[in-house]
Amino acid sequence: MKFDYKKSLGQNFLKDKNIIKKIADSINPTEEDLIIEIGPGAGALTKELVKKKSEVICFEIDTRLKEILEEINSEKLTIIFKDFLSIKINEYIDQNKYKNLYFVGNLPYYITTAIINKIVKESNPYEITIMVQKEVADRFSAKPGTKDYSSISIFLQYNFDIERVCNVSKTCFEPVPKVDSSVIKFKRNKKISANDEEKFYKLIKDSFTQKRKNLRNNLKGYDLNKIQAILKKYDKDLTARAEQLSIEEFVDISNNI
Ligand code: SAM
Numbered sequence: 001m002k003f004d005y006k007k008s009l010g011q012n013f014l015k016d017k018n019i020i021k022k023i024a025d026s027i028n029p030t031e032e033d034l035i036i037e038i039g040p041g042a043g044a045l046t047k048e049l050v051k052k053k054s055e056v057i058c059f060e061i062d063t064r065l066k067e068i069l070e071e072i073n074s075e076k077l078t079i080i081f082k083d084f085l086s087i088k089i090n091e092y093i094d095q096n097k098y099k100n101l102y103f104v105g106n107l108p109y110y111i112t113t114a115i116i117n118k119i120v121k122e123s124n125p126y127e128i129t130i131m132v133q134k135e136v137a138d139r140f141s142a143k144p145g146t147k148d149y150s151s152i153s154i155f156l157q158y159n160f161d162i163e164r165v166c167n168v169s170k171t172c173f174e175p176v177p178k179v180d181s182s183v184i185k186f187k188r189n190k191k192i193s194a195n196d197e198e199k200f201y202k203l204i205k206d207s208f209t210q211k212r213k214n215l216r217n218n219l220k221g222y223d224l225n226k227i228q229a230i231l232k233k234y235d236k237d238l239t240a241r242a243e244q245l246s247i248e249e250f251v252d253i254s255n256n257i
Helices: 017-025 063-070 109-122 134-140 151-159 197-207 224-232 247-255
Strands: 034-038 055-059 077-080 101-106 127-133 160-168 181-188
Touching: 017 160, 017 181, 063 077, 109 127, 109 151, 127 134, 127 160, 134 151, 134 160, 134 181, 151 160, 151 181, 151 197, 151 247, 197 247, 224 247
Parallel strands: 034 055, 034 101, 055 077, 101 127
Antiparallel strands: 127 181, 160 181
């Protein structure tokens, strides 16, 4: 395709038909659902998504893609030329109209976390299928006690089941980026709930403030005696580091301090 790709917008377009098909095949909405694609680019994936049973709404920041995207002829498709991060989802989508929301995106990696946070904050996603740098996929699905386990792993695993759809070699894109990618899927599945989620998210963030430091150091402003008593149940104490605690243990602390 002849196009002046903008690096600053993360414009590496998918050209591998097998990968495009694999992503599309992993998304199976009904007529009552809605697909929201963020960053359709030249529409490689969009063309497959409009073959699904549901409507599709796309948000693309680059108006230079207008002509190319408007060539996709489908009554089910709405394209909105806006920065997804600067809009309010509710202003564009009547969420009550749909049973389940399926988010899909192949976006610049530096905004992945901001996009996921926004989706979770402003909507109740049924599924989020997203292309990320391979190492980021490892971090998202990391388990306690491993070096990749961080506050974002806990935030995501608290809200979703995480599944890897496929790994994607850098040669599947045009232009070819520096790193390999993975497509991962977050599926809504809350197995355990904190009584106060804001408090729970803050506790996690504070616990990981300095990764090398233990809980006693990172949680100085908290009632450490109470936390110590809860940790004792799990044969742990304040010398533990945040990366050693499971989601259930964080929920227990958050609910009881
Ligand atoms: N989905 C297409 C594909 O797979 O071929 C394009 C992927 S490309 C990696 C990322 C796309 O996201 C680009 O088209 C870019 O213009 C768009 N984009 C970047 N930042 C965005 C934002 N904040 N809101 C909406 N779209 C954005």
